[in-house]
Amino acid sequence: MSDTTSRAVLTTESGAPVADNQNSATAGPGGPLLIQDQYLFEKLARFNRERIPERVVHARGSGAYGSFEVTADVSRYTKAHFLAEPGRRTEVFARFSTVAGNLGAADAVRDPRGFALKFYTEQGNYDLVGNNTPVFFIKDPSKFPDFIHTQKRDPYTGIQEADNVWDFWSLSPEVTHQVTWLFGDRGIPASYRHMDGFSSHTYQWVNAQGEAFWVKYHFKTDQGIRNLSADEAAAIAGVDPDSHQRDLREAIDAGRFPSWTLKVQVMPVAEAAQYRFNPFDLTKVWPHEDYPLIEVGRLTLDRNPENVFAEVEQSAFSPANFVPGIGPSPDKMLQGRLFAYADAHRYRLGVNHTQLAVNAPHATTASNHGRDGAMASNAGGRAKNYEPNSFGGPYETGEPLWAPTEVSGPTGTHAAAVHAEDNDFVQAGNLYRLMSEDEKERLVAGLAGGLAQVTRDDIVERALGNFRAADADYGARLEAAVKALRNG
Structure with a gap:
């Protein structure tokens, strides 16, 4: 018999001791179960409710805790307290994710990766929600549900359909830049540790004097960029679908703490209106020759969650969670996400999700008049709940x-105001022309593999037209590769 002197007594959820956790109560030996066995029904009812609705996007994710340390003085750009001076450290929770897959999907797939950070600052939580690509597929939030529907399961076949994916993409030329990123060598990161992170969106920084700037965030991996080929990814996904989750957890457990150096691009507000393209267009990058990278600090992850469900699955990030010195820009996609992210969490987790340990402020205390609702702790007690x-x-x-x-x-x-170089193809073509010959071959092969599955010729031709507009050689190579696969 094992020693029970140092062990806690097993109890019901109300704290009553459990006499027998091996046998359900029955009407005599071998008889039917008794409804009075409320411990059994408590366990079964809780088991039925252990899962919550998964995220529609970014369902498959991994997370870790760490800290952010400021390494350079950026006080001339922002009055944010956690960025005030070199050496200042702030606790952080990070969640990485794939976008399109379900909760049980494989990690090693061709898909953008979410890069979400929660800074537990002394002025409240600051959430920064980004990806491992500096751009996105679309520029207006009204198209987001349509775009995601093309990436999800078809209503009739129940699987992702190339016809849906490429029909939407071919009818939306603005996707050409992001699609070139996605099917390039960085489309399948080897792990979450070996990829960069970007805010993608433009944000506002404002300094203590009230002077405002537009900024973009770049988290550059200190581990170096590592990616998988399509064949490598397929092999890994089949053998170890949890490869990214396993890699991040094991690296931190072994003391190999991953880190990223944060740099920002800063644009004076006055320059935005006359810039050669719309600086708030999520499908475009700011060239570094125009706005060089400025170092800010270093993000390091050094602690794994104790419970993945409580701390990763229930973590909730909203780009609307700002702190003094940081705010939104007119980026339409960002403006839509200011509402949509928080609303998704209210649906998935409930209106009191901000009281969960992973989401609550750690360096300060929330003080407001929110009360009641499902799972309310009503921490305000008898205090008046009005102002x-x-x-x-x-x-x-x-x-x-x-x-x-x-x-x-x-x-x-309104459509966005037109700037001199507001074009859906210029930056996609520039990206293609930056690639080496081997990179171009892999890009074209990846795109052709998907496009050749499309059943309608008009969709194929429309898609090819977008790539021709980006670069003639790009379009011609892709056309030849698609024909070879379709006729092979």
Whole structure:
């Protein structure tokens, strides 16, 4: 018999001791179960409810804790307290993910990777939600549900269909840049540790003097970039579908703490209107020769979650969680996500998801008038839950977190103002021409493998037209490769 003197007594959820966890109560030996065995029903009912709705996108993810240390003075650009001076450290939780796959999907697939960070700052939690690519497929949030539907299972066949993917892509020329990224060598990272992270979106920084800047974040991996070929990825996904999750956990357990150096691009607000293309267009990058990278600090991950469900699956990130000195830009996709992310968490986790340990502030205390709702802890107790009040309740500061943005003109469903080089193909062509001959061959082979599966010639031709517009050689090579596969 094992020693039980140092072990806790097994209890029900209400704390009552459990006498027998091996045998259910029955009406006599071998008889039917008794409804009075509430411990059994408590266990079965909880088991039925152990899973919550998975994320529609970014369902398959891994996470870890760590810290961010400032290594350079950026106070001339932002008054954010956690970025105030070199040497300042802030606790961080990071979640990496694939985008299109379900919760049980394989890690080693061709798909963008989410790169979400929660900074537990003394001025509240700051969430930065990005990807491992500096651009995205679309530039307006109204197209996001349509785009994701093309990546998900077809209503009739129940699988992802090349016709759906390429029909939408061919009708949306703005995707050409991101598709070139996705099917290039960086389309399948070897691990979460060996990829860069980007804010992709443009954000606003404002300094203590009220001067505003537009910024883009770049997290450069200190482990070096490593990627998988399509064949390598297929082999790994078949043998170890949890390869990214395993790699991150084992590296941290072994003390090989992954890190990234944060650099930013900074654009003075006054330059945005006359820049040669729309700087808030999520399908475009800012060339480094125009806005060089400026070092900010280093992100290091050094602690694994104790419970993946509680801390990774229930982690919730919203780009609307800003702190003083950081704010949004007019980027339409960002503006849509300011609502959509938080609303997704209210649906998945409930209105009180911000009270969960992984989501609650760690370096300060939330003080507001939110009460009740499912799973409410009502930490405010008897305190008055309205403002203003004369009972010592929390008060507003009157100090905006970010600088105001000038707007003009009538309301309506406007296309973005046209800049001199607002073109869906220029940057895709530039990216293609930067590639080596071997990289171009792998890019074309990857694209052709998907496009050759499309059943309608008009969709194929429309897609090829987009790549021809980016670069004549790009389009010609892809056309030849698709014909070879379809006629082979």
